[in-house]
Amino acid sequence: MSIWEYANPKKFMGWTAPVLPYAFGLAALCLIVGLVWGFFFTPDDYRQGSTVKIIYLHVPAALMAINAWIMMLVASLIWVVRRHHVSALAARAAAPVGLTMTLIALFTGAIWGQPMWGTYWAWDPRLTSFLILFLFYLGYIALWEAIEDPDTAADLTSVLCMVGSIFAILSRYAVNFWNQGLHQGASLSLDKEENVSDVFWQPLVICIAGFVLLFIGLVLLRTRTEIRARRIRALEARARRA
């Protein structure tokens, strides 16, 4: 049995139903453990004080904001190449989740920025890139909403997602070129020198796992809703013809 069979809408509805509670349950567990550990059982940073603890929301949200777009790109490619409806609907389902993650990252960043840099907002490359990413999400969602025929909408949004990805990467480089920023380097990297220290790192990884699981759960849930909406549409079309 090929892996693609799971993309059949009926099969998809079948296997996702039992998976959903686990995804949400594990997400809740990870988030509770990670956030409680992070907020109450890690020391204050010697320079940033307790403000550093917003990292447990900021970094995972920022990661998921980007990963959601990458997931949409992959799903769009699968739709264009293999025409699996579920793939297009999953991309559609992921967009508002990604948009929300982008907003969370921007807001937590602003709250963190005020005590650290003395300002809620600066036109720093990373911040600006996220604002641009936010605009890309808005355009993508608006295009889905504007087109009536679902397959046409899937095709056109896939094209937009692919072209948009290229321009999003270009924008990232352009913004770097335009301003060297205030933002610290990567919070997580394999290079030990740059990494945040271990005490912060462990709860952070748990929080990231929680956000990933939450994202998976939300996307599965929303995809199921989209599939049901399409099913209603198909049944109505059928009823009109009969």
Place this chain on the structure above:
Amino acid sequence: MIALLLRDLRLAVRAGGGFGLGLAFFLIVVVLVPLGVGPQTELLSRIAPGILWVASLLAALLSLDRIFALDFEDGSLGLLATSPLPLEGAALAKALAHWITTGLPLTLAAPALGFLLSLAPEAYKYLLLSLLLGTPALSMIGTFGAALTVGLRRGGLLLSLLVLPLYVPTLIFGAEAVRRGADGLDPTGALILLGMITAGSFAVLPFVTAATLRINLR
């Protein structure tokens, strides 16, 4: 392809609005900015590169929804799609026609408006060069956006929402080149990157635009 280009240019001239409207809009935006931010010469000359670039970007945006919408309504687009002219060629011709009717006049008018904003004298040649290199990309990206929204009733507003984020790199490199020119720094890097965006857009987007049109004509 040349026939289509000539026809579009002729239509732009006949229907009015083609050359004039974008230019007038450009002028108005540039006049409004000093009214909004105040008349201090020093401030204006600092923000002049950005204003000129943002204004030309908005002026280019203004006429985008006409690129395919009219041809779609009167059926020419469907007829073109079944003609021996490949849609890729049609997309390229449309983008070029848009550039000649908006990008080129904007580029030529920009130095005069730079004078209004007391742009630094050293920056004029980079203003011309950056607009000349960058505005074709604005037209080509916009043509792609127009193809995405061609069948939609309220496509105009959506078109801006889709196209403006795609304009970000062009805007940044274009305005940066002028700013560096004005500050006496070397703008070559920005100009090269701007040229690469334009070249890349023209290499890839005609094909994407044609595919998009085929989806919309289905």
Place this chain on the structure above:
Amino acid sequence: MLRVSNVTCARGGIPVLSDISFDVHAGQALILRGPNGIGKTTLLRTLAGLQPALAGEVDHPADEVAYASHADGIKTALSVTENLSFWADVYGQPVPDDIWDTFDLADLRERIAGTLSAGQKRRLGLARLGVIGRKVLFLDEPTVSLDGFSVRLFADWLQDKHLASGGVAVIATHIDLGITAPELDLTPFKSAPEAGGATDEAFL
């Protein structure tokens, strides 16, 4: 020249006409009949390659096809001559001298197309077919808003010029064009409500 085998075509992802097969030989026309909404336009667009067929095959010389819809593709800001010579250029053909008389446009050559009446515009739209030199024509309601005289002009051109020189035409129309051509009633091909192949089938 044109062979259609077991074509199923869809509107909005739902099959409307199923299993249509016919042959049209050089010099022949085929008239499609059927009530409004049966899918004549959909079928013609599918045959012309503007939309994909759900099933079946359409065989015709690929670079000989032209499609004409309700919309003429006339630019109202251009003159009659400019409109025609544009399409001639796109197809790489010269504008034939007799086209003006054939479609009774001789007096209108320099008129701006926007000032033409609906019937005159339609004649201009049809004259486009005489200019582009394509052998396989798919015509959707070509005689809308034409008076009896103009219908005659068009039918004569179709019969004496197009078909006589080995062309082929598939025409959807409700009126009698007065040309000798077999008719195909599409009513029996209407897709059954439970017909397969709809793009949203996977969701049922």
